Amino acid sequence: MRLVYRLCGVVLVAIIVTVAAFLYWWNRPIPLAEDYRFVVVEGATLSSISRELAGLGLIEYPVLLARAGRVLQVDRGIHAGHYLIEPGISPKGLMQLLASGDTLLSKLTIPEGLTARQIMDLIQSQAELEQSLTGIDDPRILSRFQSVGGVEGWLFPDTYRFTANTSDKDIIAIAHNRMQKELDRAWQRRSENTQLETPYEALIMASIIEKETSHAGERGEISGVFHRRLAQSMRLQTDPTVIYGIGEAFDGDITRAHLRDKGNIYNTYQYGGLPPTPIASPGRASLEAAVMPKEGTSLYFVADGRGGHVFSDTLAQHQQAVRAYLQKLRNN
Incomplete structure (x- = not known):
């Protein structure tokens, strides 16, 4: 009987030591000096993840980690993604992190x-x-x-x-x-005096406005110019559409030959109305400007050399503004 007690005692001590050793390992920080980005691919298993972590030197005993994860049912909730493993984390913390789905974006x-x-x-x-x-x-x-x-x-x-x-x-x-x-949101808010008949036309107009200016305060005014020109059956005569039609062959210098080119279907100097498609992806501000043009009388605009534009009501005023802009370019 004493032998049985002794054997039970030995087994109990062994269990206590094993559990203590496991808990020590389970809660001990892994050997990691700096943040590490770990990727769990779609379909990865707890065993494959444990082996990969061991191969990286982040954990010991991958089989033990996998088995512990299964006992705790962590393996049922592992999410694919990028995880940030930080210094001080333990094997237990690793399992909790992987099960949380707290992936990096x-x-x-x-x-x-x-x-x-x-x-x-x-x-x-x-x-x-x-x-x-x-x-x-x-x-x-x-x-x-x-x-x-x-x-x-x-x-x-x-x-x-x-x-x-x-x-x-x-x-x-x-x-x-x-x-x-x-x-759709912009189109629902469109102005009554818009010359645009469909949301797609609004997208085209917005793309031109987007390429014409990066100044928030000018978008509505540029839209107004284009709407008034459309209303009066005037060609838009906007350089960005021509440049888009030239494509990769454009070297940064738009010429008179480019403006006279009828082979370019995006050439709004030669063709009336809007170009066939948008010429870029416009942001929200340009979408709103396209359907809510600013009221006014200007029909022309040209760069002012400072990142903005000079707006003119008449061709004579516009030509004067163009000459001033060209003179500024020569002076610089």
């Missing part, structure tokens, strides 16, 4: 005024995104935007935050849906 900023091709290049430069598209001419993009006149102008410029396993196609879809909402 990556960020992509699409500036106003970019073309669809430029936006696609920006998206494809993001290493955090899963790349599935071949480019802006990918058949899946062409199919998605076929019913709305093409992709140009339909990707809303903003800062988008996304988790791991987000794809380039996902960002395209999110930016498109956002532009649809912003355009």
Whole structure:
């Protein structure tokens, strides 16, 4: 009987020592000197994650970690994504972090005024995104935007935050849906005196305004000029549309030959009305300006050499403003 008691005592001591050792290891900080960004891929198991952590030298005993996680049912709630592992965290804390789904968000900023091709290049430069598209001419993009006149102008410029396993196609879809909402919102608030007949025309107008100025106070006035010109059947005569039509061949210098080129269907010096499509992705302010033009009498504007524009009511006034601008360029 004494032998049984002794054996039970030995077993009990062994259990106590084992549990104590486990708790010590379970709660002891892992050997990490600085923040580490750890990626859990879609479909990863607790065993594969534990082996990867061990391979990085972040934990010992990966089998023990995996088994402990299963006992605690952590394996049922692990979320794919990027996790920030900080110094001082324990194996227990690691399991809690992975089960929390508290993943890091990556960020992509699409500036106003970019073309669809430029936006696609920006998206494809993001290493955090899963790349599935071949480019802006990918058949899946062409199919998605076929019913709305093409992709140009339909990707809303903003800062988008996304988790791991987000794809380039996902960002395209999110930016498109956002532009649809912003355009609908602006169209519902349109002025009674707008010359625009459809939301798509508003998108085209907004894209031109976006490329003409970055000054918030000028957008409405530029919109007013364009609306009055449309009302009087005057050509818009706006350089950004010509430049867009030239495409990659444009070297930064717009010439008289460019302005006379009837082969450029975006040449608003040669063709009346709006160009066939947007020429860039406009932001909210330009969308609002497009449908709420500022009242006035000006029909012309030219750069003032300081980042803004000089607005004129008559051609004679405009020509004088152009001469002043050219003189300023020569002086500089």
